[in-house]
Amino acid sequence: MTRETQPPPPAPTDPYPESRRTLHDFTVWMGQAAGEKQLFVQGPEHPLQHFQGDAVQHGPLKVLQCPLSSHNAKVLREILPNLKPQPLGLATSAGFGDRLGVATPGHVQALQAVGGRIRPIFAQQSIREMARTGRTPQQVLDDATWGAFQAGWTGTLGADADHLKTPEDIDRCAAAGFTFFTLDPSGHVDNAAGRDSAAVLQEKLGQLPWAALDTSETDLQRRYRALRLDLGHRTLTLDEEAITRAAVKYLPAVQQIQALFQHLQGKNIPFELEISVDEGDAPTTPAEHVFLASELKRLGVSWVSLAPRFIGSFEKGVDYIGDVDLLNLEMQDHALIARRLGPYKLSLHSGSDKFSIYPIAMHHTQGLVHLKTAGTSYLEALRVVAVTAPDLFTEMLEVAKQHFEEDRASYHISGKLDRVPVQPGNLPALLDHFDTRQVLHVTFGTLLQQFREPLMQLMEQHETLHLQGLREHFIRHLAPFAGA
Structure with missing residues:
Protein backbone atom coordinates (compact mmCIF):
# COMPACT_ATOMS: atom_id res chain seq x y z
CA MET A 1 0.00 0.00 0.00
CA THR A 2 1.32 3.40 -0.95
CA ARG A 3 2.10 6.11 1.58
CA GLU A 4 -0.10 9.22 1.73
CA THR A 5 1.49 12.68 1.65
CA GLN A 6 0.21 16.26 1.72
CA PRO A 7 -1.95 16.77 -1.42
CA PRO A 8 -1.28 19.69 -3.80
CA PRO A 9 -3.85 22.48 -4.14
CA PRO A 10 -6.88 21.36 -6.14
CA ALA A 11 -7.31 22.57 -9.68
CA PRO A 12 -9.77 25.50 -9.86
CA THR A 13 -12.00 23.64 -12.29
CA ASP A 14 -12.50 20.61 -10.05
CA PRO A 15 -16.09 20.65 -8.66
CA TYR A 16 -15.18 18.43 -5.69
CA PRO A 17 -11.82 19.71 -4.43
CA GLU A 18 -12.31 17.96 -1.08
CA SER A 19 -12.04 14.60 -2.84
CA ARG A 20 -8.46 15.10 -4.02
CA ARG A 21 -6.08 12.68 -2.34
CA THR A 22 -2.39 12.44 -3.26
CA LEU A 23 -0.25 9.49 -2.35
CA HIS A 24 3.48 9.44 -2.96
CA ASP A 25 3.21 8.41 -6.62
CA PHE A 26 -0.32 9.24 -7.81
CA THR A 27 -3.41 11.39 -7.23
CA VAL A 28 -7.11 10.53 -7.26
CA TRP A 29 -10.06 12.90 -7.30
CA MET A 30 -13.70 13.14 -8.34
CA GLY A 31 -14.73 15.44 -11.15
CA GLN A 32 -17.31 15.94 -13.86
CA ALA A 33 -17.19 14.74 -17.46
CA ALA A 34 -20.06 14.89 -19.95
CA GLY A 35 -22.38 15.88 -17.11
CA GLU A 36 -21.55 12.81 -14.99
CA LYS A 37 -19.40 12.29 -11.93
CA GLN A 38 -16.17 10.50 -12.78
CA LEU A 39 -13.11 9.27 -10.93
CA PHE A 40 -9.81 10.69 -12.17
CA VAL A 41 -6.48 9.00 -11.49
CA GLN A 42 -3.12 10.54 -12.38
CA GLY A 43 0.19 8.78 -11.86
CA PRO A 44 2.46 5.99 -13.07
CA GLU A 45 1.16 2.91 -14.84
CA HIS A 46 1.25 0.57 -11.84
CA PRO A 47 -1.61 2.10 -9.81
CA LEU A 48 -3.60 3.02 -12.90
CA GLN A 49 -3.73 -0.49 -14.29
CA HIS A 50 -6.06 -1.65 -11.52
CA PHE A 51 -8.78 0.86 -12.44
CA GLN A 52 -11.11 0.53 -15.41
CA GLY A 53 -11.30 3.71 -17.49
CA ASP A 54 -10.02 5.69 -20.45
CA ALA A 55 -6.84 7.72 -20.77
CA VAL A 56 -7.73 11.39 -21.37
CA GLN A 57 -6.10 14.80 -21.33
CA HIS A 58 -7.13 16.76 -18.22
CA GLY A 59 -5.58 20.19 -18.60
CA PRO A 60 -1.81 19.69 -18.81
CA LEU A 61 -2.05 16.15 -17.36
CA LYS A 62 -2.74 12.81 -18.90
CA VAL A 63 -5.05 10.97 -16.56
CA LEU A 64 -7.29 7.96 -16.39
CA GLN A 65 -11.00 8.85 -16.40
CA CYS A 66 -13.08 6.13 -14.74
CA PRO A 67 -16.80 5.54 -14.22
CA LEU A 68 -18.09 5.28 -10.65
CA SER A 69 -18.46 1.51 -11.02
CA SER A 70 -18.45 -1.20 -8.39
CA HIS A 71 -15.07 -2.42 -9.64
CA ASN A 72 -13.51 1.02 -9.32
CA ALA A 73 -15.07 1.54 -5.88
CA LYS A 74 -13.42 -1.69 -4.73
CA VAL A 75 -10.03 -0.58 -6.06
CA LEU A 76 -10.47 2.83 -4.43
CA ARG A 77 -11.13 1.17 -1.07
CA GLU A 78 -7.88 -0.76 -1.46
CA ILE A 79 -5.72 2.27 -2.20
CA LEU A 80 -7.54 4.49 0.38
CA PRO A 81 -8.04 1.98 3.19
CA ASN A 82 -9.94 4.42 5.40
CA LEU A 83 -12.84 4.00 2.94
CA LYS A 84 -12.91 0.25 3.55
CA PRO A 85 -15.46 -0.57 6.28
CA GLN A 86 -14.09 -1.86 9.54
CA PRO A 87 -15.42 -2.57 13.05
CA LEU A 88 -15.69 0.63 15.08
CA GLY A 89 -15.69 -0.77 18.60
CA LEU A 90 -17.12 1.09 21.56
CA ALA A 91 -16.64 4.62 20.26
CA THR A 92 -19.70 6.86 20.06
CA SER A 93 -21.14 6.17 16.62
CA ALA A 94 -23.93 7.10 14.24
CA GLY A 95 -25.53 5.28 11.33
CA PHE A 96 -26.78 7.22 8.31
CA GLY A 97 -29.39 5.47 6.24
CA ASP A 98 -29.46 6.69 2.64
CA ARG A 99 -32.37 5.42 0.55
CA LEU A 100 -31.25 7.24 -2.61
CA GLY A 101 -27.51 6.67 -2.38
CA VAL A 102 -26.65 10.37 -2.72
CA ALA A 103 -26.78 11.70 0.86
CA THR A 104 -23.35 10.66 2.19
CA PRO A 105 -21.54 13.92 1.27
CA GLY A 106 -24.06 15.83 3.38
CA HIS A 107 -23.57 13.40 6.26
CA VAL A 108 -19.82 13.91 6.01
CA GLN A 109 -20.20 17.67 6.07
CA ALA A 110 -22.29 17.47 9.25
CA LEU A 111 -19.73 15.23 10.94
CA GLN A 112 -16.93 17.57 9.97
CA ALA A 113 -18.91 20.52 11.33
CA VAL A 114 -19.47 19.03 14.79
CA GLY A 115 -16.05 17.44 15.15
CA GLY A 116 -15.87 15.32 18.28
CA ARG A 117 -15.54 11.59 18.58
CA ILE A 118 -18.45 10.26 16.53
CA ARG A 119 -17.52 7.39 14.23
CA PRO A 120 -19.76 7.02 11.19
CA ILE A 121 -21.56 4.23 9.41
CA PHE A 122 -22.45 5.75 6.06
CA ALA A 123 -23.57 2.50 4.40
CA GLN A 124 -26.57 1.41 6.44
CA GLN A 125 -29.69 -0.17 5.06
CA SER A 126 -32.02 -2.98 6.05
CA ILE A 127 -32.85 -5.84 3.72
CA ARG A 128 -36.45 -4.57 3.74
CA GLU A 129 -35.35 -1.13 2.57
CA MET A 130 -33.03 -2.59 -0.06
CA ALA A 131 -35.96 -4.52 -1.51
CA ARG A 132 -38.19 -1.44 -1.57
CA THR A 133 -35.54 0.83 -3.07
CA GLY A 134 -34.41 -1.77 -5.62
CA ARG A 135 -30.80 -1.73 -4.39
CA THR A 136 -28.34 -4.50 -3.59
CA PRO A 137 -25.98 -4.61 -0.60
CA GLN A 138 -23.10 -3.93 -2.98
CA GLN A 139 -24.80 -0.83 -4.40
CA VAL A 140 -25.46 0.50 -0.90
CA LEU A 141 -21.82 0.06 0.06
CA ASP A 142 -20.45 1.46 -3.21
CA ASP A 143 -22.68 4.54 -3.11
CA ALA A 144 -21.45 5.29 0.41
CA THR A 145 -17.85 4.83 -0.74
CA TRP A 146 -18.23 7.36 -3.55
CA GLY A 147 -20.07 9.81 -1.30
CA ALA A 148 -17.44 9.66 1.44
CA PHE A 149 -14.67 10.06 -1.14
CA GLN A 150 -16.40 13.01 -2.81
CA ALA A 151 -16.68 14.87 0.49
CA GLY A 152 -13.10 14.18 1.56
CA TRP A 153 -13.74 11.84 4.47
CA THR A 154 -10.38 10.61 5.82
CA GLY A 155 -11.48 8.93 9.05
CA THR A 156 -12.55 5.36 9.68
CA LEU A 157 -16.03 4.16 8.84
CA GLY A 158 -18.27 1.12 9.19
CA ALA A 159 -21.05 -0.46 7.14
CA ASP A 160 -24.27 -1.74 8.75
CA ALA A 161 -26.26 -4.62 7.31
CA ASP A 162 -29.39 -3.67 9.22
CA HIS A 163 -32.20 -5.81 10.61
CA LEU A 164 -30.97 -9.18 9.39
CA LYS A 165 -33.06 -12.27 10.04
CA THR A 166 -31.61 -15.07 7.90
CA PRO A 167 -28.21 -16.59 7.08
CA GLU A 168 -28.83 -15.88 3.40
CA ASP A 169 -29.15 -12.14 4.01
CA ILE A 170 -26.00 -12.22 6.14
CA ASP A 171 -24.15 -13.90 3.28
CA ARG A 172 -25.20 -11.23 0.75
CA CYS A 173 -24.08 -8.38 2.98
CA ALA A 174 -20.85 -10.06 4.05
CA ALA A 175 -19.92 -10.65 0.40
CA ALA A 176 -20.37 -6.93 -0.29
CA GLY A 177 -17.99 -5.96 2.53
CA PHE A 178 -20.27 -4.98 5.42
CA THR A 179 -18.68 -5.16 8.87
CA PHE A 180 -21.55 -4.27 11.25
CA PHE A 181 -24.38 -6.80 11.39
CA THR A 182 -27.63 -5.91 13.13
CA LEU A 183 -29.54 -9.06 14.05
CA ASP A 184 -33.30 -8.72 14.32
CA PRO A 185 -34.92 -11.67 16.13
CA SER A 186 -38.25 -9.86 16.48
CA GLY A 187 -40.16 -12.78 14.98
CA HIS A 188 -38.94 -14.90 17.90
CA VAL A 189 -39.83 -12.44 20.69
CA ASP A 190 -43.06 -13.23 22.53
CA ASN A 191 -44.46 -9.78 23.32
CA ALA A 192 -47.48 -11.29 25.09
CA ALA A 193 -45.32 -12.86 27.82
CA GLY A 194 -45.67 -9.85 30.07
CA ARG A 195 -49.45 -10.20 30.27
CA ASP A 196 -50.00 -13.96 29.91
CA SER A 197 -51.80 -15.84 32.67
CA ALA A 198 -49.87 -18.26 34.86
CA ALA A 199 -51.39 -21.22 33.03
CA VAL A 200 -50.43 -19.89 29.59
CA LEU A 201 -46.93 -19.09 30.82
CA GLN A 202 -46.42 -22.64 32.05
CA GLU A 203 -47.61 -24.06 28.75
CA LYS A 204 -45.22 -21.82 26.81
CA LEU A 205 -42.41 -22.59 29.22
CA GLY A 206 -42.68 -26.28 28.41
CA GLN A 207 -42.29 -25.56 24.70
CA LEU A 208 -39.03 -23.61 24.98
CA PRO A 209 -35.89 -25.06 23.27
CA TRP A 210 -34.18 -26.04 26.50
CA ALA A 211 -31.80 -28.59 25.00
CA ALA A 212 -30.61 -26.25 22.25
CA LEU A 213 -29.96 -23.57 24.87
CA ASP A 214 -28.15 -25.97 27.19
CA THR A 215 -30.21 -25.03 30.22
CA SER A 216 -33.47 -25.79 32.02
CA GLU A 217 -36.17 -23.99 33.93
CA THR A 218 -34.62 -25.13 37.19
CA ASP A 219 -31.21 -23.85 36.17
CA LEU A 220 -32.69 -20.50 35.15
CA GLN A 221 -34.45 -20.03 38.46
CA ARG A 222 -31.33 -20.95 40.40
CA ARG A 223 -29.12 -18.70 38.31
CA TYR A 224 -31.24 -15.55 38.35
CA ARG A 225 -32.80 -15.79 41.80
CA ALA A 226 -29.24 -15.45 43.11
CA LEU A 227 -28.49 -12.43 40.94
CA ARG A 228 -27.86 -9.08 42.58
CA LEU A 229 -26.84 -6.36 40.11
CA ASP A 230 -25.66 -3.13 41.74
CA LEU A 231 -26.78 -0.15 39.67
CA GLY A 232 -25.59 2.42 42.19
CA HIS A 233 -28.95 4.01 42.93
CA ARG A 234 -30.57 0.58 43.40
CA THR A 235 -29.90 -3.15 43.34
CA LEU A 236 -31.69 -5.03 40.59
CA THR A 237 -33.09 -8.49 41.40
CA LEU A 238 -35.40 -10.93 39.60
CA ASP A 239 -38.14 -12.91 41.30
CA GLU A 240 -39.53 -16.22 40.04
CA GLU A 241 -42.30 -14.63 37.97
CA ALA A 242 -39.96 -12.11 36.33
CA ILE A 243 -37.57 -14.91 35.36
CA THR A 244 -40.38 -16.98 33.88
CA ARG A 245 -41.81 -14.11 31.85
CA ALA A 246 -38.36 -13.08 30.61
CA ALA A 247 -37.61 -16.67 29.56
CA VAL A 248 -40.84 -17.00 27.61
CA LYS A 249 -40.37 -13.62 25.99
CA TYR A 250 -36.73 -13.84 24.96
CA LEU A 251 -35.29 -17.38 24.98
CA PRO A 252 -36.43 -18.25 21.43
CA ALA A 253 -34.83 -14.98 20.30
CA VAL A 254 -31.65 -15.91 22.16
CA GLN A 255 -31.52 -19.18 20.24
CA GLN A 256 -31.97 -17.34 16.92
CA ILE A 257 -29.28 -14.79 17.76
CA GLN A 258 -26.84 -17.52 18.75
CA ALA A 259 -27.41 -19.39 15.48
CA LEU A 260 -26.90 -16.27 13.33
CA PHE A 261 -23.83 -15.25 15.37
CA GLN A 262 -22.26 -18.65 14.84
CA HIS A 263 -23.02 -18.38 11.13
CA LEU A 264 -21.20 -15.05 11.04
CA GLN A 265 -18.25 -16.48 12.93
CA GLY A 266 -17.95 -19.20 10.31
CA LYS A 267 -17.36 -16.63 7.58
CA ASN A 268 -13.96 -15.63 9.02
CA ILE A 269 -14.40 -11.92 8.34
CA PRO A 270 -13.90 -8.94 10.65
CA PHE A 271 -17.29 -8.02 12.08
CA GLU A 272 -19.13 -6.63 15.05
CA LEU A 273 -22.66 -7.40 16.13
CA GLU A 274 -25.66 -5.34 17.12
CA ILE A 275 -28.66 -6.99 18.73
CA SER A 276 -32.03 -5.38 18.07
CA VAL A 277 -35.13 -6.21 20.10
CA ASP A 278 -36.67 -2.78 19.64
CA GLU A 279 -39.53 -3.81 17.36
CA GLY A 280 -42.72 -4.85 19.08
CA ASP A 281 -45.24 -3.35 21.45
CA ALA A 282 -43.78 -4.57 24.75
CA PRO A 283 -40.91 -2.49 26.22
CA THR A 284 -37.78 -4.24 27.42
CA THR A 285 -37.69 -3.86 31.18
CA PRO A 286 -34.33 -3.49 32.95
CA ALA A 287 -34.81 -6.99 34.41
CA GLU A 288 -35.44 -8.41 30.92
CA HIS A 289 -32.36 -6.59 29.63
CA VAL A 290 -30.27 -8.29 32.32
CA PHE A 291 -31.78 -11.68 31.48
CA LEU A 292 -31.28 -11.28 27.71
CA ALA A 293 -27.70 -10.07 27.97
CA SER A 294 -26.76 -12.69 30.54
CA GLU A 295 -28.14 -15.57 28.48
CA LEU A 296 -26.37 -14.37 25.35
CA LYS A 297 -23.08 -14.09 27.24
CA ARG A 298 -23.57 -17.58 28.69
CA LEU A 299 -23.89 -18.95 25.17
CA GLY A 300 -20.75 -17.21 23.92
CA VAL A 301 -22.36 -14.44 21.88
CA SER A 302 -20.46 -11.14 21.84
CA TRP A 303 -21.84 -7.82 20.64
CA VAL A 304 -20.91 -4.16 20.49
CA SER A 305 -24.38 -2.60 20.85
CA LEU A 306 -27.89 -3.53 21.85
CA ALA A 307 -31.19 -1.84 21.01
CA PRO A 308 -33.83 -2.50 23.68
CA ARG A 309 -37.45 -1.57 23.19
CA PHE A 310 -37.67 1.60 25.29
CA ILE A 311 -40.86 2.87 26.87
CA GLY A 312 -42.79 5.41 24.85
CA SER A 313 -42.62 5.51 21.06
CA PHE A 314 -39.63 5.89 18.75
CA GLU A 315 -41.64 6.49 15.59
CA LYS A 316 -40.29 7.19 12.13
CA GLY A 317 -39.31 10.74 11.26
CA VAL A 318 -40.62 12.50 14.39
CA ASP A 319 -39.53 13.32 17.91
CA TYR A 320 -39.92 10.98 20.88
CA ILE A 321 -43.51 10.37 21.93
CA GLY A 322 -43.96 9.67 25.63
CA ASP A 323 -43.01 10.79 29.11
CA VAL A 324 -39.43 12.06 28.84
CA ASP A 325 -38.98 11.97 32.63
CA LEU A 326 -39.87 8.27 32.74
CA LEU A 327 -37.60 7.54 29.78
CA ASN A 328 -34.83 9.38 31.60
CA LEU A 329 -35.14 7.02 34.59
CA GLU A 330 -35.37 3.91 32.43
CA MET A 331 -32.49 4.86 30.18
CA GLN A 332 -30.33 5.37 33.25
CA ASP A 333 -30.93 1.73 34.22
CA HIS A 334 -30.37 0.40 30.70
CA ALA A 335 -27.12 2.35 30.36
CA LEU A 336 -25.85 1.11 33.72
CA ILE A 337 -26.71 -2.47 32.79
CA ALA A 338 -24.84 -2.10 29.51
CA ARG A 339 -21.74 -0.94 31.38
CA ARG A 340 -21.98 -3.60 34.11
CA LEU A 341 -22.60 -6.55 31.80
CA GLY A 342 -20.50 -5.35 28.86
CA PRO A 343 -19.44 -2.78 28.31
CA TYR A 344 -21.48 -2.33 25.16
CA LYS A 345 -23.35 0.56 23.58
CA LEU A 346 -27.05 1.28 23.77
CA SER A 347 -28.44 1.69 20.27
CA LEU A 348 -31.23 4.13 19.46
CA HIS A 349 -33.23 2.62 16.59
CA SER A 350 -35.59 4.85 14.64
CA GLY A 351 -33.34 7.42 16.25
CA SER A 352 -33.70 10.24 13.75
CA ASP A 353 -35.41 13.46 14.81
CA LYS A 354 -35.52 12.47 18.52
CA PHE A 355 -34.05 15.81 19.51
CA SER A 356 -35.71 15.93 22.93
CA ILE A 357 -33.97 12.81 24.22
CA TYR A 358 -30.46 13.03 22.70
CA PRO A 359 -28.98 14.84 25.73
CA ILE A 360 -30.51 12.21 28.03
CA ALA A 361 -29.03 9.36 26.02
CA MET A 362 -25.59 10.91 25.87
CA HIS A 363 -25.61 11.74 29.58
CA HIS A 364 -26.55 8.29 30.80
CA THR A 365 -24.47 6.28 28.34
CA GLN A 366 -21.42 8.53 28.77
CA GLY A 367 -20.79 8.08 25.06
CA LEU A 368 -21.48 4.34 24.91
CA VAL A 369 -24.24 4.94 22.38
CA HIS A 370 -25.05 4.31 18.74
CA LEU A 371 -27.54 6.57 16.94
CA LYS A 372 -29.32 4.94 14.02
CA THR A 373 -31.10 7.11 11.44
CA ALA A 374 -32.70 6.19 8.13
CA GLY A 375 -35.59 7.87 6.36
CA THR A 376 -34.93 11.37 7.63
CA SER A 377 -32.30 11.81 4.89
CA TYR A 378 -34.87 10.81 2.29
Missing part, protein backbone atom coordinates in the same frame (compact mmCIF):
# COMPACT_ATOMS: atom_id res chain seq x y z
CA LEU A 379 -37.25 13.44 3.66
CA GLU A 380 -34.55 16.07 3.19
CA ALA A 381 -34.37 15.05 -0.46
CA LEU A 382 -38.13 15.57 -0.72
CA ARG A 383 -37.65 19.01 0.78
CA VAL A 384 -35.51 19.86 -2.25
CA VAL A 385 -38.34 18.65 -4.48
CA ALA A 386 -40.82 20.84 -2.60
CA VAL A 387 -38.58 23.89 -3.11
CA THR A 388 -37.52 23.35 -6.72
CA ALA A 389 -40.36 21.34 -8.31
CA PRO A 390 -43.62 22.03 -6.44
CA ASP A 391 -45.83 20.34 -9.03
CA LEU A 392 -43.80 17.12 -8.79
CA PHE A 393 -43.89 17.26 -4.99
CA THR A 394 -47.67 17.71 -5.01
CA GLU A 395 -48.05 14.71 -7.31
CA MET A 396 -45.77 12.59 -5.14
CA LEU A 397 -47.71 13.51 -2.01
CA GLU A 398 -50.99 12.50 -3.64
CA VAL A 399 -49.58 9.11 -4.62
CA ALA A 400 -48.17 8.69 -1.11
CA LYS A 401 -51.59 9.35 0.40
CA GLN A 402 -53.19 6.78 -1.91
CA HIS A 403 -50.74 4.06 -0.81
CA PHE A 404 -50.24 5.07 2.81
CA GLU A 405 -52.54 2.54 4.46
CA GLU A 406 -50.91 -0.32 2.58
CA ASP A 407 -47.32 0.83 3.02
CA ARG A 408 -47.62 1.64 6.71
CA ALA A 409 -48.34 -1.99 7.62
CA SER A 410 -44.71 -2.81 8.43
CA TYR A 411 -44.12 0.32 10.51
CA HIS A 412 -45.17 1.40 13.98
CA ILE A 413 -46.40 4.95 13.41
CA SER A 414 -49.35 7.08 14.51
CA GLY A 415 -49.57 9.47 11.54
CA LYS A 416 -53.07 9.98 10.12
CA LEU A 417 -54.11 10.81 6.58
CA ASP A 418 -56.95 13.04 7.70
CA ARG A 419 -54.47 15.29 9.50
CA VAL A 420 -52.39 15.96 6.38
CA PRO A 421 -53.18 19.51 5.18
CA VAL A 422 -55.50 19.39 2.16
CA GLN A 423 -54.46 22.70 0.58
CA PRO A 424 -51.02 23.55 1.90
CA GLY A 425 -49.76 27.01 1.09
CA ASN A 426 -46.11 26.34 1.93
CA LEU A 427 -44.96 23.01 0.48
CA PRO A 428 -41.51 22.88 2.15
CA ALA A 429 -43.21 23.41 5.52
CA LEU A 430 -45.01 20.10 5.03
CA LEU A 431 -41.68 18.40 5.67
CA ASP A 432 -41.94 19.71 9.24
CA HIS A 433 -45.53 18.51 9.69
CA PHE A 434 -45.90 15.37 11.86
CA ASP A 435 -48.43 13.45 9.80
CA THR A 436 -47.11 14.48 6.39
CA ARG A 437 -43.59 13.41 7.38
CA GLN A 438 -44.82 9.95 8.32
CA VAL A 439 -46.97 9.56 5.21
CA LEU A 440 -44.00 10.39 3.01
CA HIS A 441 -41.56 8.42 5.17
CA VAL A 442 -43.23 5.00 4.87
CA THR A 443 -44.30 5.25 1.22
CA PHE A 444 -40.77 5.65 -0.13
CA GLY A 445 -40.83 2.32 -1.95
CA THR A 446 -44.00 3.17 -3.83
CA LEU A 447 -42.76 6.66 -4.68
CA LEU A 448 -39.38 5.43 -5.91
CA GLN A 449 -41.05 2.93 -8.21
CA GLN A 450 -42.94 5.75 -9.90
CA PHE A 451 -40.74 8.84 -9.49
CA ARG A 452 -37.14 7.61 -9.17
CA GLU A 453 -35.88 9.18 -12.42
CA PRO A 454 -37.17 12.75 -11.93
CA LEU A 455 -36.23 12.62 -8.24
CA MET A 456 -32.64 11.59 -8.97
CA GLN A 457 -32.39 14.23 -11.71
CA LEU A 458 -33.40 16.89 -9.21
CA MET A 459 -30.83 15.65 -6.69
CA GLU A 460 -28.17 15.97 -9.38
CA GLN A 461 -29.30 19.40 -10.56
CA HIS A 462 -29.62 20.79 -7.03
CA GLU A 463 -26.82 18.92 -5.30
CA THR A 464 -25.54 21.93 -3.40
CA LEU A 465 -28.99 22.74 -2.00
CA HIS A 466 -29.56 19.10 -1.07
CA LEU A 467 -26.24 18.68 0.73
CA GLN A 468 -26.61 22.01 2.53
CA GLY A 469 -29.98 20.88 3.89
CA LEU A 470 -28.56 17.55 5.00
CA ARG A 471 -25.63 19.26 6.68
CA GLU A 472 -27.84 21.55 8.74
CA HIS A 473 -30.31 18.77 9.56
CA PHE A 474 -27.64 16.38 10.78
CA ILE A 475 -25.71 18.93 12.77
CA ARG A 476 -28.81 19.01 15.00
CA HIS A 477 -28.67 15.22 15.27
CA LEU A 478 -24.96 14.89 15.93
CA ALA A 479 -24.06 17.88 18.10
CA PRO A 480 -25.45 16.33 21.34
CA PHE A 481 -23.21 13.26 20.80
CA ALA A 482 -20.05 15.07 19.73
CA GLY A 483 -18.67 16.05 23.14
CA ALA A 484 -15.51 14.57 24.57
